[in-house]
Amino acid sequence: MKKHLFSLLAATALALGFLACAGTDSPPEPPKPISVQSLQLEKSTLNMSVGDSTSLEYSILPENAANKNVSWYSTNASIVSVNYTGFVRAEAPGIATIIATSEDKGLVSSCRITVTPRHIPVTGITLDKDYYECEVGETIKVTATVLPADATNKTLIWWVGGTSVGQSIGDYAYTAGSPGLYRVYAQTAEGNFLDYCSVRVFPKPPVIIPDGTVRTLLKGSTRYTYNIVYLAEGYLENEGELFNKHIDDIVRVTFSTEPFKSYKEYFNVYSVFAHSRESASRLSPGIYLDSAFRSFYDLAVTSVVWFNEFDKAYRYAQKATLSPCSVGLIRNHMGGGGGALPTNPSRGGVGYFTAPYGGYTHLHELGHNFRLGDEYGPYTEYWIFNPSTFGDGYNGDYVGNPNSVRWKHFIGRVGYLGVGVFEGCNRAYNLYRPTNNSIMNSPSAGYFNAPSREGIVKELFKVVGETYTLQKFLEKDVPNGY
Numbered sequence: 001m002k003k004h005l006f007s008l009l010a011a012t013a014l015a016l017g018f019l020a021c022a023g024t025d026s027p028p029e030p031p032k033p034i035s036v037q038s039l040q041l042e043k044s045t046l047n048m049s050v051g052d053s054t055s056l057e058y059s060i061l062p063e064n065a066a067n068k069n070v071s072w073y074s075t076n077a078s079i080v081s082v083n084y085t086g087f088v089r090a091e092a093p094g095i096a097t098i099i100a101t102s103e104d105k106g107l108v109s110s111c112r113i114t115v116t117p118r119h120i121p122v123t124g125i126t127l128d129k130d131y132y133e134c135e136v137g138e139t140i141k142v143t144a145t146v147l148p149a150d151a152t153n154k155t156l157i158w159w160v161g162g163t164s165v166g167q168s169i170g171d172y173a174y175t176a177g178s179p180g181l182y183r184v185y186a187q188t189a190e191g192n193f194l195d196y197c198s199v200r201v202f203p204k205p206p207v208i209i210p211d212g213t214v215r216t217l218l219k220g221s222t223r224y225t226y227n228i229v230y231l232a233e234g235y236l237e238n239e240g241e242l243f244n245k246h247i248d249d250i251v252r253v254t255f256s257t258e259p260f261k262s263y264k265e266y267f268n269v270y271s272v273f274a275h276s277r278e279s280a281s282r283l284s285p286g287i288y289l290d291s292a293f294r295s296f297y298d299l300a301v302t303s304v305v306w307f308n309e310f311d312k313a314y315r316y317a318q319k320a321t322l323s324p325c326s327v328g329l330i331r332n333h334m335g336g337g338g339g340a341l342p343t344n345p346s347r348g349g350v351g352y353f354t355a356p357y358g359g360y361t362h363l364h365e366l367g368h369n370f371r372l373g374d375e376y377g378p379y380t381e382y383w384i385f386n387p388s389t390f391g392d393g394y395n396g397d398y399v400g401n402p403n404s405v406r407w408k409h410f411i412g413r414v415g416y417l418g419v420g421v422f423e424g425c426n427r428a429y430n431l432y433r434p435t436n437n438s439i440m441n442s443p444s445a446g447y448f449n450a451p452s453r454e455g456i457v458k459e460l461f462k463v464v465g466e467t468y469t470l471q472k473f474l475e476k477d478v479p480n481g482y
Contacts, residue, residue, distance in 0.1 A: 033066035036104040041111050048080070048090040049118040056086040056111055058100055069103035080113045090115040119152045122191045129197040136204040139175045142197050144186040155189040176201040209240025211275040214320045217251045218269035224464040226325045228366075229317040230271045233307065233329040233354065234280020234291045240273050246330060246357035247271045254363060257439075257446070258478050259453040266464055270320035280333035292316075293329055295354065305331065305354050306339045314350065325463055326369040328362060329354040340368030360443035367440055370394075370459040372452050373426045375433040375441035394455025395440055396425040400432045407434045407451035409470060415479030416450050435482045449482045 042057035060068045072082045076096035082088045088098055092115065099110045124147040134140055146154040158165050158172045160182055165172070167189070174184050178201065185196040220226075230250065232243045255264050274292035285297040294308040307313070307329055317324040327350055338361050340353035351369030355362035373393035397406045402421050405411075410419040418435055425431035433441065435449040448456065454473055461468045 034062060034064050036065045036067065036102050036107060037061050039070065039100060039102045039107040039109050041098075041100055041109040043111050046111055046113045048088075048113055048115050050090050050092060050115060051118050053087065053089040056082075056088060056098060056100070058086065058109065060102065065104065067102075067104040071101045071103065073099045073101070075099070079115055088113065093117050117152060120148060120150050122151045122153060122188045122193060123147050125156070125186060125188050125193045125195050127186055127195045127197050131198045131200070133200045133202065134176050135202050136176050136178060139173050140199070142172050142174060142184050142186070144170060144172070144195070146188060151190075153188075153190040157187045157189060159185040159187065174199065179203045206238030207241050208237055209244075209273050211237070211273065212316065212319050213240070213273045215244065215247075215271045215273075216268075216320075217247065217271060218255065218264070218267055220267050221265045222464060225268045226266055226460055226463050227268045227270070227321045227323060228326045228328065229320045229324045230269070230328045230330050231293065231313060231316050232272070232274045232276070232332075233293050233295055234276050234278070234289060234332045235273070236277075236279055237275040239279075239332060242332065243273055243330070244271070246332070250330065250357065250362050253360065254366070257360075257363060258448065258480075259456050259476075262476050262478060263457065263460060266460055268321065272316050272319050274316055280331040295329070295331060305333075305356075307354055310352065313352065317350075324350055326351045326353070326366060328352075328366065330357050330362065331355070332357060334358055338362070338365035340365040360439055360446055363448075364439050364443040367448065367452060367456070370456040372440050372448075372455055375425050375435075375438060376427050393426070394458070395434055395438075395449065395452045397432050398430060405432065405434075407454075410434070410450045410454075416482065418482040419450055438482065447480055447482065450477070450479065453477060 038061045040059050042059070046054075048054070058070065060070075070086070072084060072086050074080050074082045074088075074096050075098075076094065077091075079090070079092050079094035080088055080096040080098060081091055082098050086098075086100065090113070095112065095114050097110050097112050099108060101108050126145050126147070128143040128145070132140055144156055146156070154169050155167055156169065156172075157167055160174065172184065172186065176199065180201055182199045182201065183196045184199055185194060187194045230247050232240075235243045251269055254260050255267075260267070276289070276291035278290040280289060280291060280295065288294060288296045292309070293313050295305055296307070297305055313327055313329065314324070317327045329352070331354065334356045338353055338355035341351060353362075353365035353369060355365045371393055373396040375395060394406065399405050400421050400423065402408060402411050405421055407419060410416040411421075413419075420434070422433050422436055423429065423431075425433040434451045435441075437445045438449040438452060439445055439447060440449075440452055454477075457473055458468050
């Protein structure tokens, strides 16, 4: 009985102990969410063409992060657009940055995207002309259309015949050079597609300038002027434009050369076109040209070309001015030298000269009209003659002493150190010239020496009525060492 009671009490006590324990313990806490530690786009830069699209891949760590949501932003949506999933599309050429931001912690990663125009390949070419006719000297525009219209590379290589003439986009200006049939080709730089236009070039109808036509090429500004008249010799009636071109070049060269350049305001310059039946291109020793003024080689003096018709030349010069000072016959011929007669009262105070149309020979011959002598030499004894016949030429002397020679005032002067005394002048041993070279020696030298420049100015002042002084000359002269 006692043993049963004891067992019952023990069980009761144990049950009360469990109840006491149950009333004091709390339930366990749920696990915390795992945070994002990093966000990284797979590419930091990307190149795309307009119209391309792609999804930007990215990674979030740890992989079991609770919140993997990402927002997307474009710095320039007009260049690259992006949607909420990271899908991007190239909209226009340029650069934009796509920024990805994690919703958890706001971590950022970006990709810089460069968008270039989409390359559209060339599929063909067509020209706006198949055939064209024009005259020599005419310029035509040939327009090429590259297909498709939005092709990326529209560069064209142009050819005339078998010669490449350049590159362009769209147009080419073709200038017809000589009569004939030509093909103007356009070839695409990409794909080598080709098209061509045939061009028939006809001779340009000759422009007939009336005989006796006068052009005023330079008009001086002083009260009295020195008048130079250039006449056409050996130009056919259809070569007037050629003569004008030659004369324009002659005037340019003359008045780019001292002293004519510095004394330009003292000159009037004219040209008169004269028709010739024969071109001066036929001129050779032994032939008298059937030209306006009857040019011929003077066989007594090798290579000198002279003429017969002085009175006619004077009449033509007077079509330009009643008081010509120098009359120059310019030949349509590069062979042979020139010839000149200095100004002389017995010829009405007019100097004459002939010269080919190119180079500086015309200036050499014009120099004779200003009483300059040839500085050729020394040659053989055949050319030696009485020194007194040299006259009053400014650039030659039979005195070889630097202290008494005509140009002694230039010897040793600063700016004129090339001036001295050189034996050989006017084709003779016993005459002296002031410099080793000059236009009056070799026309290709391209300059007059100081004594020649001074002589030209002295003769010029005699005509225009001004008083010459050395001081006045030196103030205006442009020394070149000679």
